[in-house]
Amino acid sequence: MARQIRIALRNCGVIDPERIEDYISRDGYMALATVLTELSPEAVIEILKKSGLRGRGGGGFPAGLKWEITRKVQADQKYVVCNADEGDPGAFMDRSILEGDPHAVLEAMTINGYCTGASKGLIYIRAEYPLAVERLKTAMKQSREMGLLGNNILQTGFNFDIDIRYGAGAFVCGEETALIHSMEGLRGEPTVKPPFPSVEGYLKKPTNVNNVETFANVPVIINKGWEWFASIGTEKSKGTKVFALAGKINNVGLVEVPMGTTLREVIYEIGGGIQGGKEFKAAQTGGPSGGCLTKKHLDTPIDYDNLIAAGSMMGSGGLIVMDEDDCMVAIAKFYLGFTVEESCGKCSPCRIGNKRLFELLEKITQGNGTMEDIDKLRNLSTVIKDTSLCGLGQSSPNPVLSTIENFIGEYHEHVKDKKCRSKVCKSMMQYLVVPEKCIGCTLCARNCPVNAISGERKQVHLIDQEKCIKCGACMEKCKFNAIIIN
Amino acid sequence: MAILESIKSLTELREKLKAKQAALSQKDNPQSTIQVKVTMATCGIASGSRPVYDFMKEELSKRNIPALVSQVGCMGFCYAEPTIEVTMPGKSPVIFGFVNTKKADEIIERFIRKGEVIDGVIPMNYETA
Amino acid sequence: MKTIKLIIDGKTAEVPENTTLLKAAKTVGIDIPTLCYFELKDMNIENRPGGCRVCVVEVKGRRNLAPACNTMVAEGMEVYTHNIRVLNARRTVLELILSDHPAECLTCAKSGSCELQSMAQQLGVREIPYQGEQSKYRKDTSPAIIRDVDKCIMCRRCEMMCNDVQTVGALNAVNRGFMAVVAPAFEMNLEKSPCTYCGQCVSVCPTGALTEVDHSRNVINALADPAKTVVVQTAPAVRAALGEEFGLAPGTLVTGKMVAALRRLGFDYVFDTDFAADLTIMEEGTELLDRLTRYLKGDKDVKLPILTSCCPGWVNFFEHNFPEMREIPSTAKSPQQMFGPIAKEYFAKKLGINRKNMIVVSIMPCLAKKYECQRDEFKVDGDPDVNFSLSTRELAHLIKASNIDFSSLPEDDFDNPLGESTGASVIFGTTGGVIEAACRTAYELYTGKKLEKVDFKELRGLENVRHATIDFDGLPINIGIAHGLGNARKLLEDIRDGKSQFHAIEIMACPGGCIGGGGQPYHHGDSEVIKLRASALYREDAGKPIRKSHENPFILELYKDFLGKPCGEKSHHLLHTHYFDKSAGVFVEE
Numbered sequence A: 001m002a003r004q005i006r007i008a009l010r011n012c013g014v015i016d017p018e019r020i021e022d023y024i025s026r027d028g029y030m031a032l033a034t035v036l037t038e039l040s041p042e043a044v045i046e047i048l049k050k051s052g053l054r055g056r057g058g059g060g061f062p063a064g065l066k067w068e069i070t071r072k073v074q075a076d077q078k079y080v081v082c083n084a085d086e087g088d089p090g091a092f093m094d095r096s097i098l099e100g101d102p103h104a105v106l107e108a109m110t111i112n113g114y115c116t117g118a119s120k121g122l123i124y125i126r127a128e129y130p131l132a133v134e135r136l137k138t139a140m141k142q143s144r145e146m147g148l149l150g151n152n153i154l155q156t157g158f159n160f161d162i163d164i165r166y167g168a169g170a171f172v173c174g175e176e177t178a179l180i181h182s183m184e185g186l187r188g189e190p191t192v193k194p195p196f197p198s199v200e201g202y203l204k205k206p207t208n209v210n211n212v213e214t215f216a217n218v219p220v221i222i223n224k225g226w227e228w229f230a231s232i233g234t235e236k237s238k239g240t241k242v243f244a245l246a247g248k249i250n251n252v253g254l255v256e257v258p259m260g261t262t263l264r265e266v267i268y269e270i271g272g273g274i275q276g277g278k279e280f281k282a283a284q285t286g287g288p289s290g291g292c293l294t295k296k297h298l299d300t301p302i303d304y305d306n307l308i309a310a311g312s313m314m315g316s317g318g319l320i321v322m323d324e325d326d327c328m329v330a331i332a333k334f335y336l337g338f339t340v341e342e343s344c345g346k347c348s349p350c351r352i353g354n355k356r357l358f359e360l361l362e363k364i365t366q367g368n369g370t371m372e373d374i375d376k377l378r379n380l381s382t383v384i385k386d387t388s389l390c391g392l393g394q395s396s397p398n399p400v401l402s403t404i405e406n407f408i409g410e411y412h413e414h415v416k417d418k419k420c421r422s423k424v425c426k427s428m429m430q431y432l433v434v435p436e437k438c439i440g441c442t443l444c445a446r447n448c449p450v451n452a453i454s455g456e457r458k459q460v461h462l463i464d465q466e467k468c469i470k471c472g473a474c475m476e477k478c479k480f481n482a483i484i485i486n
Numbered sequence B: 001m002a003i004l005e006s007i008k009s010l011t012e013l014r015e016k017l018k019a020k021q022a023a024l025s026q027k028d029n030p031q032s033t034i035q036v037k038v039t040m041a042t043c044g045i046a047s048g049s050r051p052v053y054d055f056m057k058e059e060l061s062k063r064n065i066p067a068l069v070s071q072v073g074c075m076g077f078c079y080a081e082p083t084i085e086v087t088m089p090g091k092s093p094v095i096f097g098f099v100n101t102k103k104a105d106e107i108i109e110r111f112i113r114k115g116e117v118i119d120g121v122i123p124m125n126y127e128t129a
Numbered sequence C: 001m002k003t004i005k006l007i008i009d010g011k012t013a014e015v016p017e018n019t020t021l022l023k024a025a026k027t028v029g030i031d032i033p034t035l036c037y038f039e040l041k042d043m044n045i046e047n048r049p050g051g052c053r054v055c056v057v058e059v060k061g062r063r064n065l066a067p068a069c070n071t072m073v074a075e076g077m078e079v080y081t082h083n084i085r086v087l088n089a090r091r092t093v094l095e096l097i098l099s100d101h102p103a104e105c106l107t108c109a110k111s112g113s114c115e116l117q118s119m120a121q122q123l124g125v126r127e128i129p130y131q132g133e134q135s136k137y138r139k140d141t142s143p144a145i146i147r148d149v150d151k152c153i154m155c156r157r158c159e160m161m162c163n164d165v166q167t168v169g170a171l172n173a174v175n176r177g178f179m180a181v182v183a184p185a186f187e188m189n190l191e192k193s194p195c196t197y198c199g200q201c202v203s204v205c206p207t208g209a210l211t212e213v214d215h216s217r218n219v220i221n222a223l224a225d226p227a228k229t230v231v232v233q234t235a236p237a238v239r240a241a242l243g244e245e246f247g248l249a250p251g252t253l254v255t256g257k258m259v260a261a262l263r264r265l266g267f268d269y270v271f272d273t274d275f276a277a278d279l280t281i282m283e284e285g286t287e288l289l290d291r292l293t294r295y296l297k298g299d300k301d302v303k304l305p306i307l308t309s310c311c312p313g314w315v316n317f318f319e320h321n322f323p324e325m326r327e328i329p330s331t332a333k334s335p336q337q338m339f340g341p342i343a344k345e346y347f348a349k350k351l352g353i354n355r356k357n358m359i360v361v362s363i364m365p366c367l368a369k370k371y372e373c374q375r376d377e378f379k380v381d382g383d384p385d386v387n388f389s390l391s392t393r394e395l396a397h398l399i400k401a402s403n404i405d406f407s408s409l410p411e412d413d414f415d416n417p418l419g420e421s422t423g424a425s426v427i428f429g430t431t432g433g434v435i436e437a438a439c440r441t442a443y444e445l446y447t448g449k450k451l452e453k454v455d456f457k458e459l460r461g462l463e464n465v466r467h468a469t470i471d472f473d474g475l476p477i478n479i480g481i482a483h484g485l486g487n488a489r490k491l492l493e494d495i496r497d498g499k500s501q502f503h504a505i506e507i508m509a510c511p512g513g514c515i516g517g518g519g520q521p522y523h524h525g526d527s528e529v530i531k532l533r534a535s536a537l538y539r540e541d542a543g544k545p546i547r548k549s550h551e552n553p554f555i556l557e558l559y560k561d562f563l564g565k566p567c568g569e570k571s572h573h574l575l576h577t578h579y580f581d582k583s584a585g586v587f588v589e590e
């Protein structure tokens, strides 16, 4: 039986997040104390590098290396930023950590400040997370009162304090350069990297940006040692990953599993299988930037590199399970709809290209697609990925490419047979009267809002497909099951 | 709260708190008590954990059952919110899902008071670092 | 500086570190197409948002394509600028841009000078495979500028000009995703924004999204009306740039051909704004000397430094941003607006016609002048002193539309009396020219001595902010010069903070001065063009027999005949103005 191991979530559900004593009783702030009194910044960075911890915000960049780069840049002022923007639809890992264990993030940011030479930390959090903000504020107040944050921490002479900044909720503001511009009061749009924030970030100063979950791992690594952490996971992906299980799965919720756990274990053992005993079709990881994993990926160990190889990505940890009732073309369209809404509009391939992708998918789901449109989708997707300025556009076509790759049959059915096997794409459906069953009661005709049904009393009725708006009222009303969907 | 002046004072405080915490669950310890943790993260609150929390706090004291009721963050069982965890001294914690005040009443009367096995238990499927 | 060696399309390039791939490729003869990238070299103006993505190239070992305009060279890099992956991506990106663009080339004001159009031609786009919804916006017409942002390609050049260079902040990216566009705050009309109408956004916009309000129809109608006497005045910077519109090399002076063309167009009198510029010097120079003398006598209330006021873009800028300092600039009107009343109050009377039957047209390098001539204080009973102001570009179109073969025109001379000018007035068209002209006159009037050396080379150049000390016979006069409103802002803030050491400051809103004005032929980011226009003006100055404004015989006659003395009662009435606090009613996004 696959087990979850809770590292980032170790205190969530265990301690009262509003009581610093609870946190301290579980070794809270011990890592900070050890670091400040016994370890040099280089030594801490070395521990982190050896632990193999990689960024949990999506990119998977080695955390220790990022800290080291930020440390090495000379500057009079540096910043630590905690990225709590969490814009993936359906993702709430970061929120849960902040709500359940705020001190862990504060402690890790302070350790980061010590390592990089920063004295100021900023938490960029979406304004839609009021409870997390409240708990952070409470935690900050408590740790300041106990001399664990602010000036002269633990009387070691080290100063570090943290402020909260509110995000306006745009998905792209989670991208680190956009996040920084947003904090600077500028338009929340990305800029070309390099320069990376570690070299030139907030107010043009070196800025170490890490994700909430990345930070939450740090204190335990210090306390338990890098060897312990590195013993969990796969060769290149160490530790655990928190996933928000959603979709057609029985146990919707937050899980934390060792890297290398298979999709099958996550879905069937931890997630309790598919709702209603239906058949698994695909799982989307990486949110709108990811792709779908299919049956053939069920036994692939989940880690950064395997997911990329499978045409998806780790992303921040959304995992949405789809079953036979989900139409993969519609799924791709759903994600593109999100990207079109969330693109900042700065670069042309993302601004216009994603819109065109969406329109093509719409055309196909409406039954008007051509085979040429599928080629266009492929070319456009490749070019958008290849030319977009930031990670949003560089990954937004993934859902299209991976559904084409894995479910080309469904695309062909939509285009050639004008059929949606999952009966999701309404325009392809036809409501039909089964002549053998219809007794001519006229109930359907009287309930059709657009008068699309004709037929004399006691005669078989007929639905005019041109007029039908596919509302389904007739089918609902018919007492003889004489109306079916084709 | 007093300022911690060194790693030593932090360690001392931790040990004190740890001992206090351990005592809570030790069967024969005079300090031991029933512990009830109610999930109060956004998802829990949204599905109604606040009334459950209030109910537990008020009713346990009204019914003269000594217990420590506290709020905690997300336990991960979003599909079964609100969830609560009950630890009887000397026993392993038990997690209940889909708890409303009616269920909470049942938990108090049957599980806590009488030690009966009731349904709605969620298997604990993780270990914690 | 370290030298980096890299291979571009098989050719070895050696360039200093921190060079972009775009520039490195140029050194080996490879031109990578660009759209959003924009630079005015030596003028500190650069736009590199990395937004259009047509400049992408393949860098060996890199996952995705790299924007050449924004990617720095690295040792041993292998770059491919036109393999099939790159060509396909570049074309697809351009097709995408075109798919969200109204295909209105037939009627577009920018057609022929449009960078998007020429790129579509260059890449040979013959159809647009990706059709779909187009982003539509409200068209916005202000007194000087039309925003037709359906044609905006989000290159952000205007934004960079308006924010980074001009520090006006009237234009910024608004909305997200597909509806993202550059617009005034809250997508209000430009007229409600702090826009100064300097036209710098227009001069860099690659497409027809930003253009000037076209008044040539009104001028054609006036010319066709037998009841009207139509008088035209031409600004100094026009003659140094108009030729470019007819394929002549930048820096070619076309004064004579321009006069001939205007005559052919049917103007009754072809006059020179330069004449009014000489007048401006008389008035402004006198004002400077007056303030200076009072100051030297110990008058502590006198406002120094004196600031020039001949640039309406600049006037708008301080009325919006520094209204509390509006007593400091000279009260002298701009040459365009000095010419107006002289034409309508003096010359019309000489001709014996009613001012309402005289139409004054100005040919300007400038879009702010379109707004300026519509200001209420420059009207008499609703009749504007200057009726229509055309840009250099509009004049070129007018000439072309009238079947005039510009290049073969014989040279012609301005009419008199308002067509005679000095070298001093010619250099009004370039940054530093106004103050140099003022020095030539002020020196002689102040010292009573003859100026030995007419050229003040220390006042010339293109550095953003310049200063020089001129010896007025033992009295050191500190002069400051700024072109571009961002530079002006710095000098103004110094004055406000009491840190300014200057006695007189010349300010021009446009980088380079009027030769780089918003109404000039498009320079497409080639700063050499601007430099060549400047040297053309200095050449014309050097060749003029009279080079000081106060020696212009027609100016002297005008004072004797009509005005009295500089800054006297009549000139005060006709040639001076006052400024307003326009900070309220201008909306800026916080």
Ligand SMILES: Cc1cc2nc3c(=O)[nH]c(=O)nc-3n(C[C@H](O)[C@H](O)[C@H](O)COP(=O)(O)O)c2cc1C
Pocket (backbone or CB within 6 Å): A054, A055, A056, A057, A058, A059, A060, A061, A083, A084, A085, A086, A087, A088, A171, A172, A173, A174, A175, A176, A177, A209, A210, A211, A212, A214, A215, A316, A390, A391, A392
């Ligand atoms: C479109 C886009 C959205 C992103 N959103 C988030 C986010 O919500 N939270 C986050 O931590 N990182 C997000 N990232 C990744 C950040 O840019 C950055 O890599 C990360 O915060 C670095 O932290 P890490 O190394 O700890 O993962 C996003 C990236 C892109 C391209």
Ligand code: SF4
Pocket (backbone or CB within 6 Å): A172, A189, A190, A342, A343, A344, A345, A346, A347, A348, A350, A351, A388, A389, A390, A391, A392, A393, A394
């Ligand atoms: S890829 Fe999309 S989100 Fe990123 S900069 Fe370009 S337009 Fe903005």
Ligand code: SF4
Pocket (backbone or CB within 6 Å): C101, C102, C103, C104, C105, C106, C108, C109, C110, C111, C112, C114, C115, C116, C117, C151, C207, C208, C209
């Ligand atoms: S902006 Fe350029 S491409 Fe667009 S219509 Fe005008 S000339 Fe044509």
Ligand code: SF4
Pocket (backbone or CB within 6 Å): C145, C158, C161, C162, C166, C168, C169, C170, C171, C194, C195, C196, C197, C198, C199, C200, C201, C202
């Ligand atoms: S005319 Fe000048 S001030 Fe107005 S928007 Fe354009 S650049 Fe800005």
Ligand code: SF4
Pocket (backbone or CB within 6 Å): C149, C151, C152, C153, C154, C155, C156, C157, C158, C159, C182, C201, C204, C205, C206, C207, C209, C210
């Ligand atoms: S208006 Fe013109 S200059 Fe401004 S962003 Fe659009 S295309 Fe570029």
Ligand code: SF4
Pocket (backbone or CB within 6 Å): C197, C198, C310, C311, C312, C313, C314, C365, C366, C367, C368, C369, C508, C509, C510, C513, C514, C515, C516, C517, C518, C519
């Ligand atoms: S510098 Fe010249 S062209 Fe530019 S706004 Fe001023 S007067 Fe007009």
Ligand code: FES
Pocket (backbone or CB within 6 Å): C033, C034, C035, C036, C037, C049, C050, C051, C052, C053, C054, C055, C056, C067, C068, C069, C070
């Ligand atoms: S020219 Fe390089 S991105 Fe536009």
